Amino acid sequence: MDTNCCEVLEAAGLKVLRPGTQAYAIREESYFSVAAQLEPHCIVQPTDTAQAAQAIITLKTLTTCNWAIRGGGHMTWAGASNIHDGVTLDLGLINQTEYVHEKKIAKIGAGSRWGEVYRALEPYDVTVPGGRTSTVGVAGFLTGGGNNFYSSMVGLGCDNVINFEVVLASGDIVNANKENNSDLYKALKGGSCNFGVVTRVDMQVIEARNLWGGQVIYPLSTTEDHIAAYVNWVDNIPSYVQGSAVTFWAYSPAAGDIVVSSALHDTTGTVRAPAYKEFLSIAPQISDTLRTDSHLNMTVELEEPLGYRQVWITLTGKNDARFIRKAVEAQSSFIESWKASQDADFLNYITFQAMPTVLFEQSIARGGNVLGMDREKGNAILFQMQHMVRNADQEAEARHRLIAMRMALKDYAKDIGTDVEWEYLGYADESQNPLATYGRENVAFLRDVATKYDPESVFQLRVPGGFKISRLE
Incomplete structure (x- = not known):
């Protein structure tokens, strides 16, 4: 050594x-x-x-x-x-954001966090489709895909990058865009840390003042209403692509029970647009933070507690109430089992996020990415569970249980015909293999690009962390 x-x-x-x-x-x-x-x-x-x-x-x-x-x-x-x-x-010191007004482009240091980016762009009444939590990092979010408040309108975050500045293993500094190194450009839109070190991204900005939205909290007894509302929301996105809705089932010892939360965000700033009517009609409601506010402040609100060991797993299913219901039931069983055998100081969230076909169409229109979701012919839902514990033994036990739970949900989805192969890299656990879910053609493309730009396999052998293309079968 x-x-x-x-x-x-x-x-x-x-x-x-x-x-x-x-x-x-x-x-x-x-x-x-x-x-x-x-x-x-x-x-x-x-x-x-x-x-x-x-x-x-x-x-x-x-x-x-x-x-x-x-x-x-x-x-x-x-x-x-x-x-x-x-x-x-x-890369934390490479964190500057520059707005180029005449080109409507934001040049963003790859070590930035999204809160810093939004704060820098706010004075110009523009923003970019970045993370929905302010402390998420720029480079990892974009090279993994990048679901955002604006996804149904403009595609994933990676689809709105017009240029990546990259340091290759040779030490050469290159730009990857539609005209130059276009294969690397496409590979970086979902291909993660397999080709070089991204040091700057140039993104197309969106004209934006304030958003409307926040979180509405409901008791667990409203679960069936929320399942129906979310399935309808996903199917109706094409009629209102300016909206965003993410539904959570969240447990904390302080609450003592699971509550349901709808995170609703309207990118036009329209107050209580008709698209949100079904969510807002659900009763009873415990509380809400709905208001008109900045993109930055909306992402600050969605920050999560620190000080925990986080274990995340993810899978994707077709837009089907049975898939959501089964996942909600699995969470309830998981929490009861955990409470019976482990320390009570833990948090557990599950989230459901829309992955409609209109989103994939936006990706194609902007030059395509390597995620492979354009293979899907119907609307999908992205599922994630986050389990947060205090020590390493609990983390290991949580991972063991979550892997089993995820496989059971996957098998159920296959049995009822709602399974979607694709997995979102940004939410995947180390036990998962998201790159392998991008489809055969995209996997072959990623291998070819990695070989071309890193012929010595430096980013496979000397940079062992993350999801590696060389580890795919």
């Missing part, structure tokens, strides 16, 4: 954070999930693209150390964007 890599990086004039220092501790503690907080030999923080290239060349040619790539640090599982025996290449 080469533990001299930190000295080599320092000798190259790069900013290096060492264990035992306050700066190192702050960066490690800033990962969203405690499970992702590891102990790299050191953290190297480039301040611009040139320094990122220098760090990559130094690590590649002068050390045998492996490394990890960190953007916002929001992936939940250990090793996705951090490393224990090696170096973490932390």
